[in-house]
Amino acid sequence: MISIDVYSIVLPLLLEGAMVTLQLLVICGILSFLMSFIGGFSRLSGIAPVRWVSGLIIEFIRGTSLLVQLFWLVFALPLLGVNIAPGLAAIIGLSLNYGAYGSEIVRSSIQAIPKGQTEAGIALNMTPIQRMRSIILPQAFRIMLPSFGNLMIELLKGTALVSLALTSDMTEKMMQMRNTVGHDTQLLSLLLIAYFIVGYAVTLLFRWLERKFSAGRV
Amino acid sequence: MVETQDANALTAYNIQDKDPIVKYREIKKAFGDTEVLKGIDFDLYPGERVAIIGPSGSGKTTMARLLMTLEKPTSGTIEVDGRYLWHKEVKGQLVPADEKHLHEVRGDIGMVFQHFNLFPHMTILKNCTEAPVKALGLSKKEAEERAKEMLDKVGMLEKAKDYPASLSGGQQQRVAIARALVMRPKVMLFDEPTSALDPETVGEVLQVIKDIAKQGDMAMMLITHEMSFAHEVADRICFFDEGIIQEQGPPSQVFTQPKTERLQEFLKRFHMNGSS
Amino acid sequence: MSVWDWEFTFADVLPQLLQVIHVTIGATIGAFAFALVGGLILALGRRSQKKWISWPTYGFIEFVRTTPPLVQLYFIFFVFPDLFGVALPAIVAGILGLGIHYSTYLSEVYRAGIESVPQGQWEAATALNFSPVQKWKSIILPQAIRPVVPVMGNYLIVLFKETPLLAAISVGELLGTAQSIGSSTFRYLEPITLVGLFFLLMSYPASLMIKRLELRLDLNRK
Ligand SMILES: Nc1ncnc2c1ncn2[C@@H]1O[C@H](COP(=O)(O)OP(=O)(O)OP(=O)(O)O)[C@@H](O)[C@H]1O
Ligand SMILES: [Mg+2]
Numbered sequence A: 001m002i003s004i005d006v007y008s009i010v011l012p013l014l015l016e017g018a019m020v021t022l023q024l025l026v027i028c029g030i031l032s033f034l035m036s037f038i039g040g041f042s043r044l045s046g047i048a049p050v051r052w053v054s055g056l057i058i059e060f061i062r063g064t065s066l067l068v069q070l071f072w073l074v075f076a077l078p079l080l081g082v083n084i085a086p087g088l089a090a091i092i093g094l095s096l097n098y099g100a101y102g103s104e105i106v107r108s109s110i111q112a113i114p115k116g117q118t119e120a121g122i123a124l125n126m127t128p129i130q131r132m133r134s135i136i137l138p139q140a141f142r143i144m145l146p147s148f149g150n151l152m153i154e155l156l157k158g159t160a161l162v163s164l165a166l167t168s169d170m171t172e173k174m175m176q177m178r179n180t181v182g183h184d185t186q187l188l189s190l191l192l193i194a195y196f197i198v199g200y201a202v203t204l205l206f207r208w209l210e211r212k213f214s215a216g217r218v
Numbered sequence B: 001m002v003e004t005q006d007a008n009a010l011t012a013y014n015i016q017d018k019d020p021i022v023k024y025r026e027i028k029k030a031f032g033d034t035e036v037l038k039g040i041d042f043d044l045y046p047g048e049r050v051a052i053i054g055p056s057g058s059g060k061t062t063m064a065r066l067l068m069t070l071e072k073p074t075s076g077t078i079e080v081d082g083r084y085l086w087h088k089e090v091k092g093q094l095v096p097a098d099e100k101h102l103h104e105v106r107g108d109i110g111m112v113f114q115h116f117n118l119f120p121h122m123t124i125l126k127n128c129t130e131a132p133v134k135a136l137g138l139s140k141k142e143a144e145e146r147a148k149e150m151l152d153k154v155g156m157l158e159k160a161k162d163y164p165a166s167l168s169g170g171q172q173q174r175v176a177i178a179r180a181l182v183m184r185p186k187v188m189l190f191d192e193p194t195s196a197l198d199p200e201t202v203g204e205v206l207q208v209i210k211d212i213a214k215q216g217d218m219a220m221m222l223i224t225h226e227m228s229f230a231h232e233v234a235d236r237i238c239f240f241d242e243g244i245i246q247e248q249g250p251p252s253q254v255f256t257q258p259k260t261e262r263l264q265e266f267l268k269r270f271h272m273n274g275s276s
Numbered sequence C: 001m002s003v004w005d006w007e008f009t010f011a012d013v014l015p016q017l018l019q020v021i022h023v024t025i026g027a028t029i030g031a032f033a034f035a036l037v038g039g040l041i042l043a044l045g046r047r048s049q050k051k052w053i054s055w056p057t058y059g060f061i062e063f064v065r066t067t068p069p070l071v072q073l074y075f076i077f078f079v080f081p082d083l084f085g086v087a088l089p090a091i092v093a094g095i096l097g098l099g100i101h102y103s104t105y106l107s108e109v110y111r112a113g114i115e116s117v118p119q120g121q122w123e124a125a126t127a128l129n130f131s132p133v134q135k136w137k138s139i140i141l142p143q144a145i146r147p148v149v150p151v152m153g154n155y156l157i158v159l160f161k162e163t164p165l166l167a168a169i170s171v172g173e174l175l176g177t178a179q180s181i182g183s184s185t186f187r188y189l190e191p192i193t194l195v196g197l198f199f200l201l202m203s204y205p206a207s208l209m210i211k212r213l214e215l216r217l218d219l220n221r222k
Helices: A004-043 A048-063 A065-082 A086-110 A114-121 A130-163 A168-183 A184-212 B060-068 B097-107 B124-136 B140-153 B169-182 B199-214 B227-233 B251-256 B261-268 C007-047 C051-066 C069-084 C090-115 C119-127 C132-169 C174-185 C187-219
Strands: B024-032 B034-044 B049-053 B075-080 B087-090 B093-096 B108-112 B187-191 B220-224 B238-241 B244-247
Touching: A004 A048, A004 A086, A004 A130, A004 A168, A004 A184, A048 A086, A048 C187, A065 A086, A065 A130, A065 B097, A065 C132, A065 C174, A065 C187, A086 A130, A114 A130, A114 B108, A114 B169, A130 A168, A130 A184, A130 C051, A130 C069, A130 C132, A168 C069, A184 C051, A184 C069, B024 B060, B024 B093, B034 B060, B034 B244, B049 B060, B049 B227, B060 B075, B060 B097, B060 B187, B060 B220, B108 B169, B124 B140, B124 B169, B140 B169, B140 B199, B169 B199, B199 B227, B220 B227, B227 B251, B238 B251, B238 B261, B244 B251, B244 B261, C007 C051, C007 C090, C007 C132, C007 C174, C007 C187, C051 C090, C051 C132, C069 C132, C090 C132, C119 C132, C132 C187, C174 C187
Parallel strands: B049 B220, B049 B238, B108 B187, B187 B220
Antiparallel strands: B024 B034, B024 B075, B087 B093, B238 B244
16 A cells, blocks of 8 residues: 655655745744734733724734635735735734734733732832833743643644645645645645644643743742 | 820830921822722831731721832822822922832832732742842842842841742741842831731741841831730831721830720720730 | 725625525534534543543544644545545535544543532542443533533634635635635635625624623632
């Protein structure tokens, strides 16, 4: 059943696609991480309109489906005269989407820090920025980490959707191969395993980070 | 001039030629519809130790939190060392203070909380050096020297490298006291510093506070339910009830000859019936 | 021709989309029902004392959770016929694929619920000499599921928003239909925008409802 030559043809292509998937994962991971903080802080802003507008944007992004957004960016936006490359559209769509989910992680983690911590900071006459930087964020970050780990797995799975929106990632490469060489079972198994390996690496990375940031708890 | 109505004349502490370091004037505080403080006039003199006693919910914590800027008064003024705390003077007018102004004035105040509020992600030493470095602008070395001196004073120097979670409640509170002392405030607030502690560790914390009270010229406001401790440490006792100061005076007088019925009732609960 | 064509929107796009809404909703309900059952089985399998049950279950959950549902859909759609000699209708493959994927999420939800049942309840069930089936059916599960209903509701919404995936195996649901309207008229803007709005209009009120449910359950517990 298992034919060696299939793998020798497929593997190079798979790796080529994997590079695209990894790039998307890293770039969108970083961008959505940044957006999570921007979104999360906006939601907690002392200025009411900032809270409202950010809440509106976040709910809008979360409410419309990711794949629909990707299609919109790739197929509908050009009709409005805005032409962006499919790869860029993929990056924008994924980052916005997972950034919106991440905003809720940031917001809820910051809110989870007991009020006494802020009050101790005030009693020690630290400025709001100092309190945020040295008291609240380090503690909130520990709470965020596991959720961000899960978010990165979701992002990894989400990157597969770009294959439907004109970006040639790992999934798209394999589906192309399907059409030319067949062997559905091997190709798709290989693809699943490839995703699992990347996902498992992400899981390990976040476990390591969690250990690294766990000072102070017994 | 020596009228008994003047609260300060009742104080044993010698305050004759000093100005108060803290002045509450007609302070009111409401949470929503419930008025918790109903007009507080209160002076605290440099170096003076005042114990605040009173039933639960009478507004003691709220009074301290207003001074620490954790809560904003509904009306009235507080002065700290000659400056308004919650107001700024602009062209002779009082306008609400901004964060910058609060930052300047609250440097004179320190606070020890009922639940310690140590920073769990920092070592004991870091807990004590973070604010001096960030808020006072001390060098790391200076801050550590000061912190170690204070940790030594409260008997916690050996634990400097540990994290708060590994300490007992009493030990954590001692660290919290050291942390507040490192900032060298002129006024220190203690809000029931021992009421969250196991009975066996209450003594060590009270001892530390007594030691601090003996030395130094820091004014102290002690909210406490430990009557014998209040008696021993305080120059003046303030009895709080229903959002106002009902009665105040030197411990010998307040505890032995309570004037108001409410205070008599209150003291009975602690088996101090005024005739001891 | 203006950028947005209202006539086209109301005369062509909207009717066509309305005709396939039932596919999206049916797929959501079907997959969720599958996941409710599958999740419970996985949760129980994971709790099993027998290692040969609990370990493979754990492995399966981790694998499925870590790999894209899109690829899983392809796998089911294209590989099942190879393996079993039967071609699945696209909609069945779709329900199966999403159902299996969300089973793994729901197994975690069940697990959290089961772990929240106090020890005393287990002991009481034993003391009353319930059989294992009775114990689970009448003591443990009712208590385990109640507090996690809002979480399940949230997964229902997430699952709903994931159904456009089925377009990839040419199920004629909303997005697939929008796509084909687009490719035949060269107007993608209206159909895709409408589909996005539809998801927003369905999922946002639903999530508000779940927040309220959460609050109510919270209050009841106190
Ligand atoms: N943030 C708040 N919001 C609403 N009500 C509050 C708030 N803080 C305090 N209160 C109310 O104000 C009243 C006074 O509270 P406070 O904590 O000052 O009393 P206390 O004298 O310190 O009591 P205890 O001895 O129990 O500590 C109480 O009835 C309390 O419920
Ligand atoms: Mg209190």
